[in-house]
Amino acid sequence: MLSNRKFGDTGLTVSILGLGAGQIGMSDVPESVASDVLNGALDLGVTLIDTAASYGLSEERIGRHLSHRRDEFVLSTKGGQAIHGYPDWSVGSLSASIEQSLRRTRSERIDIYLLHSCPVEVLRRGDLQDTLDQAVAAGKIRIAGYSGDNEHLAFAVDSGRFAAIETSINIADQWNLRHVVGPGTGLGVIAKRPIANAPWRFAERPSGNYAELYWQRLRELQLDPRDLDWAEFALRFSAYAPGVHSAIVGTAKLANLRRNVEAANHGPLPKAMLSDIEQAWQRVGSDWASST
Numbered sequence: 001m002l003s004n005r006k007f008g009d010t011g012l013t014v015s016i017l018g019l020g021a022g023q024i025g026m027s028d029v030p031e032s033v034a035s036d037v038l039n040g041a042l043d044l045g046v047t048l049i050d051t052a053a054s055y056g057l058s059e060e061r062i063g064r065h066l067s068h069r070r071d072e073f074v075l076s077t078k079g080g081q082a083i084h085g086y087p088d089w090s091v092g093s094l095s096a097s098i099e100q101s102l103r104r105t106r107s108e109r110i111d112i113y114l115l116h117s118c119p120v121e122v123l124r125r126g127d128l129q130d131t132l133d134q135a136v137a138a139g140k141i142r143i144a145g146y147s148g149d150n151e152h153l154a155f156a157v158d159s160g161r162f163a164a165i166e167t168s169i170n171i172a173d174q175w176n177l178r179h180v181v182g183p184g185t186g187l188g189v190i191a192k193r194p195i196a197n198a199p200w201r202f203a204e205r206p207s208g209n210y211a212e213l214y215w216q217r218l219r220e221l222q223l224d225p226r227d228l229d230w231a232e233f234a235l236r237f238s239a240y241a242p243g244v245h246s247a248i249v250g251t252a253k254l255a256n257l258r259r260n261v262e263a264a265n266h267g268p269l270p271k272a273m274l275s276d277i278e279q280a281w282q283r284v285g286s287d288w289a290s291s292t
């Protein structure tokens with residue numbers, strides 16, 4: 001079974017591998033497959049499921065297939081924009097977004113609610129943070145957080161208004177890890193895109209694909225996973241990066257989820273591999289901002 005970690009000072013506990021539920025939100029993923037992946041995750045000891053209002057059918061499917069097991073997992077979702085009838089990042093859109101997530105996931109309370117990548121200018125206003133605080137006080141959400149990268153993330157953390165963050169952390173994306181995340185902040189930390197969107201799947205540059213930038217970066221880093229497969233190599237880096245509590249690999253395949261559980265259970269990468277990654281990063285990556 002997977003081990004768990006305290007989620008910063010939030011009072012929550014999360015498994016070191018979480019399920020990124022973006023992929024099971026896609027309409028070409030059959031309902032039965034979504035159910036198998038969601039239930040399989042809980043059966044395998046995954047206790048954090050991450051979704052968002054914008055992940056297609058994901059929130060609804062979590063509600064449909066897991067509402068009877070709602071006390072077995074920590075639910076993280078995100079929103080604040082793209083709500084019909086409200087300007088993006090308005091108090092109205094955030095409030096409506098929270099209500100929509102509660103309804104769709106069939107939850108009485110969202111455990112972790114994250115602003116879904118709003119820019120610094122929005123954060124500076126402070127009114128969305130007030131809205132989140134009110135939702136916490138009303139018992140609609142338990143932990144208010146921010147999801148994002150680079151200077152937006154740094155501002156969110158410095159503001160002291162959030163108890164949790166979700167940010168890109170992987171072998172090809174280390175800005176957030178090196179500049180913002182660290183042990184001792186008290187924040188709950190979720191590593192998104194933890195296997196860098198698996199760019200090694202593409203022999204040729206995947207032009208226009210989400211993984212394209214990471215594909216390019218891996219070429220430049222010239223890392224060698226030695227006897228590990230790439231997914232294990234990548235996951236053991238992010239799941240055990242200092243300050244990270246859970247790495248949420250996205251998948252719509254139960255077989256991959258099982259492999260990821262096994263990989264996470266193998267512990268941190270050996271020191272020699274971490275040292276190679278460090279050297280490669282210093283050689284070519286130290287100026288790379290996080291991919292947004």
Ligand SMILES: NC(=O)c1ccc[n+]([C@@H]2O[C@H](COP(=O)([O-])OP(=O)(O)OC[C@H]3O[C@@H](n4cnc5c(N)ncnc54)[C@H](OP(=O)(O)O)[C@@H]3O)[C@@H](O)[C@H]2O)c1
Binds near residue numbers: 020051193195231256
């Ligand atoms: N807050 C945000 O703005 C934001 C942005 C991006 C992501 N996220 C969150 O982070 C989660 C993960 O991010 P992500 O999905 O973009 O990136 P990721 O977890 O780094 O990579 C996911 C990709 O890896 C593949 N995969 C998973 N396990 C594998 C394995 N063992 N071997 C080979 N391939 C494997 C998946 O395909 P298969 O389906 O074929 O397994 C999927 O295409 C998302 O689901 C979402 O919850 C949040």
